[in-house]
Amino acid sequence: MARQSIEDIRKIELIDAALAVIAEEGHDAATTQKIAARAGISAGIVHHYFGDKASLLQASMRAIRKPVVRAYVENLAAQGLTTTAGRPALEACLEAHLSPAILTVRRAAAWLQFTARVAYVPDYARVHALVRNRQIAALTRAVRPLVPHQGDAVRMGIRLAVALDGYWMECATREGGLTAKEARLAIDALLSDSVW
Amino acid sequence: MARQSIEDIRKIELIDAALAVIAEEGHDAATTQKIAARAGISAGIVHHYFGDKASLLQASMRAIRKPVVRAYVENLAAQGLTTTAGRPALEACLEAHLSPAILTVRRAAAWLQFTARVAYVPDYARVHALVRNRQIAALTRAVRPLVPHQGDAVRMGIRLAVALDGYWMECATREGGLTAKEARLAIDALLSDSVW
DNA sequence: ATTTATAGATTGAATGATCAATCAACTTAT
DNA sequence: ATAAGTTGATTGATCATTCAATCTATAAAT
Structure with missing residues (x-):
């Protein structure tokens, strides 16, 4: 370094x-x-x-998501995974979003402040779109081998991303209102194959 | 009148x-x-x-949710329901949150602006807490006859509330990114009994 | 080793813009 | 005529940004 x-x-x-x-x-x-x-x-x-101030704030928004991506990569490595498809990779991704080390009140609160302004601040919209596309892509890739029909993968990727967003927002709005365990249970319910 | x-x-x-x-x-x-x-x-x-300006804004925040509550009541009445427990009441509540007539970009965007400030503006926190408590209570009441264990009802109520929040936020952030139908499918997945 | 030169780092006061709130004056309706 | 409704200029506060002045560190020169 x-x-x-x-x-x-x-x-x-x-x-x-x-x-x-x-x-x-x-x-x-x-x-x-x-x-x-x-x-x-x-x-x-x-x-x-x-x-100017705007540049500092945009850089700050970008900084929020770095630990999530890093945790995803580390979780993959910790399991010795070489593929980003399949259930173990999905676990790595979900864990990177929901583990208490990553999903802190401070991080969620700051992220919510930025995302709430995405529609009005182009700087924030760019960061948000980048993050969102990569997040959905990773989830879709992981989920693809698990769904019976191809078209379901993207749909499930988006569904998971929305659910993760909901829990980040909940974490920002209600301190201690929801445990990471509960979030995982809810997301597992989404993955239940009974609805396909 | x-x-x-x-x-x-x-x-x-x-x-x-x-x-x-x-x-x-x-x-x-x-x-x-x-x-x-x-x-x-x-x-x-x-x-x-x-x-002052703060009073106008607080009144505006309160006004956002009125149509949701009204739709819930109307949906119950349209089905001739006298109980707020059970699957039909749950349908009425979910529909009141997700139907295109209610979940507009404008409403979702405005609501997100207020909820993002709940942690910093006590006026908004009060409105938010009221809305949230009633929302979770209604969902819990509707879901109670559908779950095998008593304790699961509250948990599922919260889970549904978080999911609804996620879709409202998605609607505010990505215009046309998600259909109401998709939201309903995702929520039905949450309700799948295979996870209990 | 000491001095000097230079670029980079830092400060805080000044500037100009924006905004909520006030209020005295004016208009409209009953 | 009286009260209610309405206006828009003014006030005072806050804030991002600028900038001239000061400080610090490093390296070259003596």
Whole structure:
């Protein structure tokens, strides 16, 4: 790992601070002043490294999903999987979205702040579309060998993605209202083959 | 129906305008100026009838769910139901949440704007908690005769509520991405008894 | 080793824009 | 004539962004 430049360090500090403020006080309350103060630096730094506030926020949105993708890859590796199709890969993907280490209130709350603005902020729409397409693709790929008809795979991929979204949102809105176990049970119900 | 006073008329006009602006441009962009202009009246009216902007917005949030409750009641009546327990009542409730007449992009988008702020705006949290509790209660009541164990009813009620939320959010975020039919299929999968 | 030069990093005050809320004046209806 | 309804300019607060000034670190030169 190459040594981090000051610029890289500051950017990461600002992104972390932005996500903390957004999760705790909401996107509306996340002023550059508050974010910079949270990072322990001056407000001017935001514009020195990111140009404007919007760039910092977009980078922050992107940062939220990195741990999910990383967990998916790690879960695959931990099971020694070389394929992303089939039930074990599906497990790896679901676990990457729902395990308590990943699905924290802070992460879910911050993600909800961004997704709620997708229809109005093109920057956010781009990130969201990218994330959504990859997520549905991964779920569809995993599910394909498990469904009797080809066309069902995409449908089930989308269905799972919507369910995962619902649980992320629930996690952001009602602290401690739902356990990861319950979420897994509900999703297993979706996968029940009695409906095909 | 008693004749509406000017006050009632203006309040409704302002609520409609607020929901239109919020759905089209987002909660952040919904200034009193824009809302009043949309309603075709002066900005000062907002404070004359609602006191402040926050009251108008809270009233608008409450207004979103009224058609859902009304549809539920109407659906029950249309089937001549006198009980809110059992499969037909469950149908009535699900249909009230997912029929194209109710689940419009505009309604879903506006609702998402408010729910995303529930953790930060106590006014919104109160409305949300009320709606959520009644929704889960209705679903639980309907589902109770259908599940083998008592404890499963509440769990399934919550599960259905989360799924409905997921589809409302999907409707707000991806225009035309999902049909009401698909949503119903996914929810029926949740109800499959193979998982109990 | 010390000094100097230079680029990068950082600060915080100033600017201009936006917005909610107020209110005095004006209009309409009864 | 009285009350209710309505307007829009004004006020004060908040915020993103800019920028001139200051500080720090590194490397070249003496």
